[in-house]
Amino acid sequence: MTEKIQLISPVDGRVYAERECADLVQLDKALDAAATAQAQWKRRPLSERAAFCSAAVDAMLAMKDEIVPELAWQIGRPVRYCAGELRGFEERARHMIAIAPEALADVVPTPVNGFRRHIKREPLGTVLVIAPWNYPYLTAVNTIIPALMAGNSVILKHASQTLLVGERFAEAFRRANLPEGLFQNLVLSHLHTAVAISSGKVHQVNFTGSVDGGKTMKHAAVEGFLGLGLELGGKDPAYVRADADLEHAVENLVDGSFFNSGQSCCAVERIYVDQTIYPAFIERFAALTRQYVLGNPLDEATTLGPLVNPRAAEFVRDQIAAAVNQGAKALIDPKVFAASVPGSAYLAPQVLVDVTHAMSVMRDESFGPVVGIMPVASDDEAIALMNDSEFGLSASIWTRDLAAAERLGNEIDTGTVFMNRCDYLDPALAWTGVKNSGRGVTLSRLGYEHLTRAKSFHLRHEI
Template identity: 35%
Template sequence: MPELEQLHHFIGGEHVAPESGEYFESTNPATRQPLYRAARGNAADIDRAVAAAQSAFADPRWRDLSQTRRGHLLRRLGDLIGEHSEEFARMEVLDNGKLLREMRGQLATVPEYYYYYAGLADKIHGEVIPTSDRAVLNYTAREPLGVVGAITPWNSPLTLTTSKLAPALCAGNTVVVKPSEHTSRSALLLAELALAAGFPPGAVNVVTGFGSEAGQALVDHTGLAKISFTGSTATGARIASATASRFIGSTLELGGKSPNIVFDDANIANAAMGVVAGIFAAAGQTCIAGSRVFVHRAVYDELLERVVQRAESIRIGDPLDEETELGPLAFADQRDKVAGYVDLGRSEGARVITGGRPSDGGGLGGYFYEPTVLVDVNNDMRVVREEIFGPVAAVMPFDSEDDVVRLANDTEFGLAAGVWTTNLSRAHRMAARLDAGTVWVNTYRAMSPMSPREGFKASGAGVEHGTETIKEYTRLKSVWINTSEDAVADPFTMRS
């Protein structure tokens, strides 16, 4: 075999070899063939990256740059990402197995995040507060925090890195990114493009490696002002504890077990496609997957038949092929986890009516798993309560609005929910009653950089996207100025 490409960290505007000299191998999940070797980061690499970010934060080229000019740099970075969109798309397909046509769609929207925050950069400001003393001026200011640590997952690497990087830079911070060990490449190219766009060396740094090594070192580093993390709820809880003990902030986008609810008055054809999109798109490897499907008993059989029919016709195969509709899971352990949950479901009494087996992906031999539908399930089963992160839908009937609200909210998670109905009043009632940070009605997986999102309960803490997220990356300062030139009164002299 030809020698694999070797990827270094990107620190202080340069490609840097790991302090340990160690690398790890990344593989193509569709074929199991090795792709490249990436630097195995450790605490020494993280320390070097944080130092570079601290230096850039204090550098007058960044510190004194006007907010408008920061916006110009973000816009230029968005342009460069657009120019490299095909390279990014293919890079992520090879790294995590997502469909090429899906990644091309994502890459059409990723620059929009940078354009949005480019426009927002010089709209970050405080306000003047009225006081009881006209001689005293009180105003607030929003300041950047300092160095932000961003820990990102493997399912949508570029998009989820962007959702942290764009607002952090917009607010004037510098960043150290630790991407998933399964998807190192796109973060490194993104950092290169940030430098090419005009951001100073050290404004964007990337240390590759494992969560238990580089990721933990980043969480523990005392030079950080904030951690932004997307990943599992268990890891998020540990990060929340670590950051709270140091009195720094954290934004946590965590797991989900989202309900997708179909009422008897819904357009059933549309609802069936919404269910399919909600759980089988991206092979179910998304925190917002509509993995719990609740269907009104009056339309249960019809909806189920449509979903099963479409699931069985989904084309599984090479994610680089334009005709493929379902690619592989991202790595072997993830495929085994999904298979284990389906077996668990069977042992709990669930019935598999389609799928339920690994697939060879049309002969590619990668980590493929068939679109799977489980029935005869209930809210007490682990396959209904725990996040599977794969193409597995649990479908359950319900009888009334109150019934489905109780079932939908009976979960530790609260990330997203879908509602399918033509009753406008019901749509608003359901949106108000569901414990979810995002509620979609007659659609699923709609997203925009302009729309804030927050996870409820164990699905996270803090806001991503929109103007609201700027508060996550700034600190608020209140300034009081006495404009009077009169003598200051003796505080111990009583006035009549």
């Protein structure tokens, strides 16, 4: 019997979509088609690849009116924010297309008489993209467009929670008339995903997900010496110095903590505030948090939707309860949020003070609408606490002092340092992590280096 995957909507707990998984015959056929298409695609001029990719971006944007409510049903994000994901999708895709000529250009060393020498960037072959549900268009496009621009073929395996996003990508490339086989969206079981990785027909795997998932990917890729890109999450910290613009810091850190119900790998999950402004900061932070409207994401008035499923909400509820039992104080009364019902996916935002690093909520990724806030007496104390984590994806510093931000940024173990902003990916900069936040790079010209291999030409033309 063919295995099926069901997409359960967090909005009402019902089955929103159901699809059959590809069987082994279909998988093998897809891998062979990808190889055949890629052999011709890599010979296409870069300008032609750009034209196809740009047309696909246009086609995706043309589906906006269908995508926005569809996305809310799949992941529970309020409809008022869903169009923002498409704007980010376009920004990243257009940027990676635009920089491709420079990023993929030959590297030419200092000339030597009698020789022509250069390093060419060759495509890897077939790239398998295993994308997550929380930012399903943004995380997938990070690899899909540059992989195609670099001359690779792409197979997308999207999360079961966002089955329809994979289909939207496939439809966009179909409308763009991309050559058949170059981009394929497959619904795969975990077992058949592992088969694809070990098939010898995949040459790079880019995975976004949990640390445990990343370890599984690494073990699966070892036998075939596959390239592997991993983005595995975070416990991202913020440090608010005494000289920060308080209102600006509060407004942006509340948003950075609770946007998408905190379900972001680079969400702000812990905040350290100079003790001199700590009382004013938490007062304003809690007051702004209470202004959220928790409810049905299809309602335009809703500013905070459900978590992806009741199990995820229960994990965060347990984290909050454990912290309170250990001495933390919760500043938000969940009863104010009528939709926050125990056992459901709907969870009120929470702000915790009197927290310590002995508590799970300050150590383990929450991936939900909760943040812990601690006072600190100095820059050194703040940096020590920020680095006291197994993760290192992004960190933000809130200050009016640019020199201080750069100095402190050099001391933080993280992939990205922000000053006076957070929870954003700049496509011109490398998106990467340290420690358990991942390996490899997407975006920027460095992202192209992980989707190509170097091939050196050493040609002696005078003998």
